[in-house]
Amino acid sequence: MLEALQHNGWTIIGPKVQDGVIVLDEIQSVDDFPIGYSDRQGPARYRLTRRANKAVFGYNVGPQSPKAVLHAARKVIWRGKKNDLKSQETAEPLPHIAFVGIRPCELKAILIQDDVLLRGPYGDAFYAARRKNLFFIVVNCGQAGGTCFCASTNSGPKADSGFDLSATELMGNDDHRFLMQAGSRRGEELLASLPARPVTEEDLKESGALFAHAVETMGRTLDTHGLKELLYQQLENPRWQEVAERCLGCGNCTSVCPTCFCSTVEDWTSLDGSEARRERRWDSCFSVDFSYIHGGSIRQTGMSRYRQWMTHKLAAWQDQFGTLGCVGCGRCITWCPVGIDITEEAAAIRSSAQQKEALDGND
Amino acid sequence: MTPRPFRVKRTYAETDDTFTLELEPERPEEGFAFAAGQFNMLYAYGVGEVPISISGDPLKPLPLIHTTRSVGLVTEALRRLKKGDLIGVRGPFGTSWPVIPARGSDVVIVAGGIGLAPLRPALYHVLRNREDYGQIALLYGTRTPSDMLFTKELEQWRGRFDMDVGITVDRATGSWRGNVGVVTRLISRAPFDPHNTVAMVCGPEIMMRYTVMELTKRGVPESRVFVSMERNMKCGIGLCGHCQFGPSFICKDGPVYPHDVLTPWLRRWEI
Numbered sequence: 323m324l325e326a327l328q329h330n331g332w333t334i335i336g337p338k339v340q341d342g343v344i345v346l347d348e349i350q351s352v353d354d355f356p357i358g359y360s361d362r363q364g365p366a367r368y369r370l371t372r373r374a375n376k377a378v379f380g381y382n383v384g385p386q387s388p389k390a391v392l393h394a395a396r397k398v399i400w401r402g403k404k405n406d407l408k409s410q411e412t413a414e415p416l417p418h419i420a421f422v423g424i425r426p427c428e429l430k431a432i433l434i435q436d437d438v439l440l441r442g443p444y445g446d447a448f449y450a451a452r453r454k455n456l457f458f459i460v461v462n463c464g465q466a467g468g469t470c471f472c473a474s475t476n477s478g479p480k481a482d483s484g485f486d487l488s489a490t491e492l493m494g495n496d497d498h499r500f501l502m503q504a505g506s507r508r509g510e511e512l513l514a515s516l517p518a519r520p521v522t523e524e525d526l527k528e529s530g531a532l533f534a535h536a537v538e539t540m541g542r543t544l545d546t547h548g549l550k551e552l553l554y555q556q557l558e559n560p561r562w563q564e565v566a567e568r569c570l571g572c573g574n575c576t577s578v579c580p581t582c583f584c585s586t587v588e589d590w591t592s593l594d595g596s597e598a599r600r601e602r603r604w605d606s607c608f609s610v611d612f613s614y615i616h617g618g619s620i621r622q623t624g625m626s627r628y629r630q631w632m633t634h635k636l637a638a639w640q641d642q643f644g645t646l647g648c649v650g651c652g653r654c655i656t657w658c659p660v661g662i663d664i665t666e667e668a669a670a671i672r673s674s675a676q677q678k679e680a681l682d683g684n685d
Numbered sequence: 686m687t688p689r690p691f692r693v694k695r696t697y698a699e700t701d702d703t704f705t706l707e708l709e710p711e712r713p714e715e716g717f718a719f720a721a722g723q724f725n726m727l728y729a730y731g732v733g734e735v736p737i738s739i740s741g742d743p744l745k746p747l748p749l750i751h752t753t754r755s756v757g758l759v760t761e762a763l764r765r766l767k768k769g770d771l772i773g774v775r776g777p778f779g780t781s782w783p784v785i786p787a788r789g790s791d792v793v794i795v796a797g798g799i800g801l802a803p804l805r806p807a808l809y810h811v812l813r814n815r816e817d818y819g820q821i822a823l824l825y826g827t828r829t830p831s832d833m834l835f836t837k838e839l840e841q842w843r844g845r846f847d848m849d850v851g852i853t854v855d856r857a858t859g860s861w862r863g864n865v866g867v868v869t870r871l872i873s874r875a876p877f878d879p880h881n882t883v884a885m886v887c888g889p890e891i892m893m894r895y896t897v898m899e900l901t902k903r904g905v906p907e908s909r910v911f912v913s914m915e916r917n918m919k920c921g922i923g924l925c926g927h928c929q930f931g932p933s934f935i936c937k938d939g940p941v942y943p944h945d946v947l948t949p950w951l952r953r954w955e956i
């Protein structure tokens with residue numbers, strides 16, 4: 323399959339082991355995938371482990387997501403000369419990229435970023451250029467990680483749409499095989515060119531059992547019922563202060579998050595001043611400067627910044643784009659240096675709101 | 686996302702720290718049209734880009750007119766521009782003052798400091814179409830008499846019999862013999878029918894808060910009080926996330942909002 327893609331001019335990007343973590347990088351051959359690896363994740367904890375079998379996709383998500391490719395961390399958005407201010411920077415499309423082995427939650431995150439960056443009154447030309455010419459082979463999850471909660475956010479463990487091909491890795495009865503499903507014309511064509519046999523009852527039973535297992539063993543859950551209203555009503559809950567005391571404000575959560583899209587712009591000039599460029603880079607609502615206006619930042623306290631982050635992801639996003647801004651990938655929990663857990667914080671706010679309601683009711 | 690090059694046609698000081706730029710496009714054939722209350726992202730070459738409202742007349746959009754207070758890096762770079770210099774312009778962006786829905790109503794315009802600049806296009810519109818509106822009042826407050834913008838025009842407006850102009854300063858200096866006190870104090874005396882009024886308010890957030898309180902006290906519904914909001918803006922087009930205010934993006938859902946939409950959020954700190 324990889325060869326067929328490469329033959330058709332696709333550059334393949336997929337999971338690969340690098341410095342003790344699984345990253346997304348260019349894949350030359352099947353051997354580049356983290357075969358026989360697994361990972362253990364928890365709050366502020368990530369460790370690669372070996373597994374007993376030769377599964378190709380027997381792990382969950384690493385710190386990087388396709389965001390790093392599509393919504394680059396740094397990008398020159400304007401370059402020009404003082405004497406005419408004509409832009410010399412154009413939105414070049416990337417080479418044709420096939421993402422192989424991304425997860426359902428990651429695909430969902432791309433669809434969410436599409437809503438933000440392509441569907442507004444003004445699209446992001448650079449994102450649009452990179453978003454063209456992509457091929458997605460998503461790999462469904464037969465096991466969930468310790469910080470995963472995609473079942474709560476409706477973004478996994480099995481992808482429904484948005485892919486060209488989806489694959490589920492099956493190993494039952496000592497028969498290592500992939501259950502494939504096409505999601506587009508291009509996917510069908512690629513599938514037709516591969517050695518395949520028709521799907522059996524047995525295959526479907528095995529994959530169904532895997533998804534059920536993944537849902538059951540999901541490390542976290544998030545109760546999304548009435549979450550928007552809850553958070554809007556709880557903007558003054560003391561829990562924000564409590565979590566702010568633990569939060570370092572480092573912004574790891576926003577940079578690993580596959581949906582966070584915020585950016586800022588830096589200006590540069592050549593030494594003689596004749597040329598300048600404007601460079602866009604990822605920004606984080608956890609920085610004090612993020613909300614700076616003349617006279618001082620709006621969100622001075624850590625409490626207000628944490629609140630902005632969580633209420634944006636779980637509440638305001640729904641008003642802005644019609645979906646949650648969270649796909650339950652668990653990265654922000656795993657990569658938070660102090661292990662702050664978005665699901666735990668949401669649950670704490672919910673329970674303290676309920677307790678207060680019960681108390682008020684008793685008065 | 687790419688700025689259009691404009692050339693400075695004229696630049697002049699309004700006060701010690703505030704200046705007006707008149708800009709002509711390098712490619713006039715592309716035209717330019719805006720609605721009162723909209724803003725542009727102005728790019729000072731090599732320094733940065735900031736949101737600045739258009740302060741000119743929507744019926745005569747060119748030259749493009751911007752009135753800016755120098756408060757920091759980029760605005761100071763804009764102040765130093767000379768006739769003939771190039772500047773990048775993206776826009777116009779954002780929502781506008783409700784000059785069309787306000788037809789048939791009294792109009793009260795309340796401005797604090799530099800806040801008069803974004804309101805001037807609305808004032809041009811209602812005065813040009815004077816017969817479409819009921820009573821018109823302009824209430825304007827600045828820190829000191831020397832901070833007053835558009836002084837010549839203010840004199841002309843004061844001289845008109847078909848509008849009311851109230852002016853006040855926080856601190857009297859020099860030969861000032863007018864009102865002293867915050868602009869909100871002018872509201873209780875201004876001539877308008879609270880049940881048939883549209884108010885447009887722009888100034889520091891605290892000034893807008895008290896202005897809205899005074900207006901509601903007189904019976905103007907919050908849905909008919911419009912304010913222009915300010916937040917950090919990097920893109921102006923809904924992509925960078927900086928201008929978020931609760932569920933809205935001020936650059937595309939604002940900057941001009943009916944106040945009732947904002948009320949639940951303005952009551953909280955640090956949104």
Ligand SMILES: Cc1cc2nc3c(=O)[nH]c(=O)nc-3n(C[C@H](O)[C@H](O)[C@H](O)COP(=O)(O)OP(=O)(O)OC[C@H]3O[C@@H](n4cnc5c(N)ncnc54)[C@H](O)[C@@H]3O)c2cc1C
Pocket residue numbers: 614615616617724733734735736737738739752753754755756757758759760761799802803914915916917918919940
């Ligand atoms: C919709 C809108 C319309 C505006 N219209 C006008 C106007 O007509 N006249 C005028 O004088 N000012 C206006 N402002 C305020 C003006 O944008 C700021 O004064 C300006 O950004 C300050 O930039 P600086 O680099 O000089 O200041 P610095 O203090 O050096 O600011 C550094 C950076 O922070 C951001 N920033 C700082 N203050 C503000 C602010 N108040 N609003 C948004 N971003 C800010 C900018 O990105 C700025 O480059 C408007 C603001 C908004 C949001």
Ligand code: SF4
Pocket residue numbers: 575578579580581582635647648649650651652653654655664
């Ligand atoms: S908020 Fe956390 S769990 Fe949700 S998508 Fe972002 S990184 Fe993943």
Ligand code: SF4
Pocket residue numbers: 576581582583584605606607608630631632634635926929
């Ligand atoms: S959570 Fe913060 S960094 Fe992420 S998209 Fe929202 S405002 Fe931007």
Ligand code: FES
Pocket residue numbers: 917918919920921922923924925926927928929934935936937
């Ligand atoms: S200024 Fe960038 S989103 Fe509003």
